[in-house]
Amino acid sequence: MIVPDVTDSFFSKIVEGVEHYTTPLGYMLVLCNSHHELEKEVQLLRQLADRSVDGVLLATPNVLPDEYGANSDFFQSMPLGLIDRGVNQRESGRLIIKEYEGAYRAVSYLLKKGHTHIGLIKEDTSYYQLEERYNGYRHALKDAGVVFKHENVAAASLTVEGGYHAAQQLLKQKKITAIFCSNDAMAMGCYRAIYERKYKIPEDISVIGFDGLSFSSFMTPPLTTVKQTVFDIGFTAAKFIIDAIEFPERRIPNKIFETKLSFS
Template identity: 50%
Template sequence: MKITIKDIAEISGVSTTTVSQILNNKGQRFSEETKRRVMKAVEENDYNPDYFAKNMINRESKTVGMIVPDVTDLFFSKVIEGVEAYLTKKDYMILLCNSNHSNEMEKNYIKQLLNRSVAGVILASPNAMELETSLKSSPYILIDRGINTRVEGNLLVKEYEGSYESVQYLIDAGHKKIGMLTNESGYYEMTDRYRAYVQCLKDNKLIYHGEYIEDGPVTIEGGYEAAKRLLERTDITALCCGNDQMAIGTYRAAYELGLKIPEDLSVIGFDDLEISSYLNPPLTTVAQPAFEIGYTAATYLFQSINSPEQKIPNRTFETEFIVRGSTTTVDKKK
């Protein structure tokens, strides 16, 4: 049988009140001698207050729910790492939920998490939600690319600026036929990245070609399929991929079609995954700080849990354009 506070009280010859107070650092009033006796009994019996009994009173579950679209996604796993790194320092633990990009799953998970009285939730989601109804009763942070409008707790990335910079770079390098891999299917509408692409072409007086755009899932395979369709159809000399994973897929598509990167096709990603600098050739990409995003989300959530009256700050993360070997200037090429 598990050892209880009663046992400790008996062993040290005091009341449960005394044990409880001492254990919760409210025991100033007790004599040193008593404290010592109690602590000794606690140590020796490896006593730990029952988590459930304690929580029934304190309501401090020290648990945070985290929902991500895909744990195996290299971007999100890095975000998780950031969240974990912060929360573990605070003795919090994470209930991890894999939503498989499904809005319905997300709702289920939120319900379950709230049932378990989590202290807060971090929701990484591509979906717009009726947050009022589902999450209202708990502190939360959204990692959602700004899809849901709020006044506080917005964690944003300069997607537009980052994307714009990459397109401008290609144009400056002489590219005129620039394609884009995007995702419009409800999820991950990379609207900002796409808008930046359109605007940048316009600012440079280049014509926008609808057929230079291709749509697909934001995965390696999705990128592969989309790039294949796009590259078979057009003679673009450069391609902005929705993210690094799609860029990896693009490498394969190009290879199969006999296109050399960067000689025949310049490729740019978005994210800067660890793997990206190891690709062959190393991927030129727009870096966003995944770990830091997670870490910040956790920090803000923690603050919000402990000072609910305080507003959660907004924060916009900078991107960094990193030129590596997958892009080149266009010269003899048409």
């Protein structure tokens, strides 16, 4: 299995779901770190194929070159499962997460609470492009009659540090009363930036994250977050790849994962 960052809490939970399915079936998981780099992913794919592994799960933010795409000889010669938010076009084996709906629901909740100056901390261009979360934010504002403002959006890496620096940028605007973060790690950094300004959560500023990872319930106060079933995504991806290995004649289905707003 190839992941962009083995230290990332999101991918750790994905790997946990994969192992939970594969280990009882006698499969051994070999974990590789691509550091988000397409060149490294291609290198690892070649190396794993040379070692005659049964199949590969690839979690990637990248569009694969044609020679490794869904219609390539490589794809046909070795079972390859993708966890990629659909950036690589294919008709089957897609894991579809309702990210737009989750983001729209979160921002609509803040709007119903009376917030009209809502900041967004989103990913920069160096990582996964979470466009559906950004679209959900914008459309929720539009449907509520609230004008979208570019200055209310800050971009950074999808990390605690990234969230911290992006929140510092947003908090320079005194009107901001709520912040929607593109993942829970960013929300953790956002919390620190808010507390350094001597603000209280949620009395002064409300914060909502995205992912529903376990650490969010141990934040102070517990983080309200859009929960996605990260473990189940890994578990399902593992089922798809094992089915492709053991029953190559079968068509692998697509799977849709719901999201929900979770109040810890």
